[in-house]
Every structure is written in structure tokens, then in C-alpha cells.
Amino acid sequence: MxxxxxxxxxxxxxxxxxxxxxxxxxxxxxxxxxxxxxxxxxxxxxxxxxxxxxxxxxxxxxxxxxxxxxxxxxxxxxxxxxGWWRAFGLDDRGYVPLEAEASLAREYTLAYVPGLLQTADYARAVFATSVLARSSEKLKNELAARMYRQRRLTADEEPLELVAVLDESVLLRPVGGPDAMRAQLEHLLIAAELPTVTVHVLPFRIGAHLGMDGGFSILSFGHLGEPDLAYAEHAFGATQVEKEIEVGRATLTFDRLQSAALSPADSVKLVGEVLDRA
Missing domain, CATH: 1.10.260.40 (lambda repressor-like DNA-binding domains)
Structure with a gap:
């Protein structure tokens, strides 16, 4: 199918x-x-x-x-x-086919830069940490698919809007090594200037917060009239949530995290400061 x-x-x-x-x-x-x-x-x-x-x-x-x-x-x-993802060896299950038709993605990450904002070197390092076994060919295809997904952020027709909330620790963890991390921070600053991208950083100073259990995404399909859904990846797989009450809970959590995070301008300033120290 x-x-x-x-x-x-x-x-x-x-x-x-x-x-x-x-x-x-x-x-x-x-x-x-x-x-x-x-x-x-x-x-x-x-x-x-x-x-x-x-x-x-x-x-x-x-x-x-x-x-x-x-x-x-x-x-x-x-x-x-x-679907375009088939050319990269991906099937119709999982997150990518859903995101491909979304109009808005809200993503909270606790440990890494969201996939839509990753550089190739950073993404490669993230893939390398997975417990899932990947052949070199599969890794190559998944990396290419991740880079391909990012095209929608700058597409002329039906672009994808991304609102990302990153825990401050994401900026400090040198995924892929110092050089790769510097390049990733630079890329994050460039991406944050796109009209389709909004970046918030959740600072350490707020202490304990609702997102400490892990990251998640919420996809919206406004132009298609489909209900929102939530998606969370973890070490052993992923969970897709469609029940209205559960998606509503995820939305409320994201809204509270976004409210607690720095403004887009202050977030970009913090990314720049971390880059200067890197």
C-alpha cells in the first residue's frame, strides 16, 4: 500500500x-x-x-x-x-509521510536540534547514536531524506511552517564534534531568519519544566481539514497520538513550553553567544 x-x-x-x-x-x-x-x-x-x-x-x-x-x-x-520518500527507501509508516502533508509542525526537543534544522554532519552524528541497526546504504538514504524534507521550509508552494522549542542543553552538546557543532549553530541562526521558521530556546534558569520527560512534535493540516496529531520518538521506536484529548494535552504542554522559553529574538541572541564561545 x-x-x-x-x-x-x-x-x-x-x-x-x-x-x-x-x-x-x-x-x-x-x-x-x-x-x-x-x-x-x-x-x-x-x-x-x-x-x-x-x-x-x-x-x-x-x-x-x-x-x-x-x-x-x-x-x-x-x-x-x-510519496517522494519512497525514492529514499522509506515506507508509508512513521513521521515523514505525515510531515510531508502538514502545514505546521510544532516541535519540542530536549536533546538535539530538530531534524528540519539539522546540517548533514549533525544529522549523521545523531543517526550514529541510534540503537537501530542501519546499513551504510540505509544511513545514506535516511540522511538524504532528512535533507530533502528541509526543502519545504523554503518552498514557494505549500511551505511548511516550523515552530521549534529547544532546550538550552541542545546548544551546548557538541554533537558530531566541535567543528560540526559550530556549523550547526551557524545553520540554526540562518534558518531562524526564514519567514517559515520560529526558534525558541528554553533556558536553564527556569528549572524544572513540563518537557523534561522528552521531546515531541505536533502536526497540523489546516489546508486539508485533518485533525492535529502528536508524535514522539524514543529509543525503541515511536508513538503516534490521534485521540483529541491526548493531542490537546500535547498542545497545551507545547504552548506552556513556548511561553516559558525565550522570545525568538532573545533565542537567536543566545545561539549567537554560544557560537562565539564554541
Whole structure:
């Protein structure tokens, strides 16, 4: 199953809504379509793709035509399009396919510079610390994918807005060695000048804070009408959070961390001071 993860979710939700509006239970609709109930359930939950003929069968059953039927087919085509990340050996799971369609990323990091703001040398050093085994080819592809992701920060069409809150320790940890870290700090200063990037530093002086358990990201899809989701990576994998109450808790935490952090201007000033001492 390939293509746009978010478009597939949109298609799934719309097909489920159409079935319910037509008054069919999952079991009856599956029987009329000559599918198993589990197949229809997987399609309606975005876990399985559906081809043109399958969609046509559903639209006929639900007695839907005209412009809305064409909208459904457009979603289907977009859902099946191959994502750019596939060229780098990445599949449709995980953070990258989700970020690729987000309009806003809010990211709090406790230990490292966010991936969207990393230099290649810094990113390479971060990858080297992972407990996940990577071949040299896989490492090369993941590094290239990380650099490719950054293009959206300067894209003319549908750019990605990034609001990053970094713990002050991020600026002081010499990831990749002194030279690589100096280059990373310089890059951070340049990136902070982009209209799509806002950088906040959470200073040591505030003491204990809500973000001490670890970093996380919140993705928003305003232009697509999709609900926000939260994502947290850890040493043994990652957790994707979609329940409204849990995403709301993550959003509140981020807002409080952002409020406690230095202003963008003072944050840039602090980065410059650390660079001068490096």
C-alpha cells in the first residue's frame, strides 16, 4: 500500500460517511459489494487501499454520482500516488509521510536540534547514536531524506511552517564534534531568519519544566481539514497520538513550553553567544 497517508485517511473517512448516510451497516454493505467485512473495515479505516473499480462499486451502492463522486475519485488517485520518500527507501509508516502533508509542525526537543534544522554532519552524528541497526546504504538514504524534507521550509508552494522549542542543553552538546557543532549553530541562526521558521530556546534558569520527560512534535493540516496529531520518538521506536484529548494535552504542554522559553529574538541572541564561545 503506497501513496499519501493523509489522503488515504480522508478517503477512508469519506467512504465510511457515505455508507452510513446511505443507511447500510458495515456487514450489509460488505455483503452487497461481495467483500469480507474485514476488507471493508480496513478500507474505511485507511489500512487498505481501494482501486477504481472498488470505489465505483461503493458509489453505485451508495447511489452517489456527479461532482462528489469525482471528488472521491480524486482522493483515491491522490491516495495512490507514490510519496517522494519512497525514492529514499522509506515506507508509508512513521513521521515523514505525515510531515510531508502538514502545514505546521510544532516541535519540542530536549536533546538535539530538530531534524528540519539539522546540517548533514549533525544529522549523521545523531543517526550514529541510534540503537537501530542501519546499513551504510540505509544511513545514506535516511540522511538524504532528512535533507530533502528541509526543502519545504523554503518552498514557494505549500511551505511548511516550523515552530521549534529547544532546550538550552541542545546548544551546548557538541554533537558530531566541535567543528560540526559550530556549523550547526551557524545553520540554526540562518534558518531562524526564514519567514517559515520560529526558534525558541528554553533556558536553564527556569528549572524544572513540563518537557523534561522528552521531546515531541505536533502536526497540523489546516489546508486539508485533518485533525492535529502528536508524535514522539524514543529509543525503541515511536508513538503516534490521534485521540483529541491526548493531542490537546500535547498542545497545551507545547504552548506552556513556548511561553516559558525565550522570545525568538532573545533565542537567536543566545545561539549567537554560544557560537562565539564554541
Amino acid at each position: 503506497g501513496g499519501s497517508v493523509i489522503r488515504r485517511r480522508q478517503l477512508a473517512r469519506e467512504l465510511r460517511r457515505l455508507r452510513e448516510a446511505a443507511g447500510y451497516s458495515l456487514e450489509v454493505a460488505a455483503d452487497r459489494l461481495e467483500w469480507s467485512t474485514s476488507k471493508l473495515s480496513r478500507i474505511e479505516n485507511g489500512l487498505q487501499g481501494v482501486d477504481k473499480h472498488g470505489v465505483n462499486g461503493m458509489l453505485d451502492l451508495y447511489d452517489l454520482g456527479g461532482d462528489h463522486a469525482e471528488y472521491i475519485h480524486q482522493l483515491r488517485r491522490e491516495a495512490m500516488q507514490r
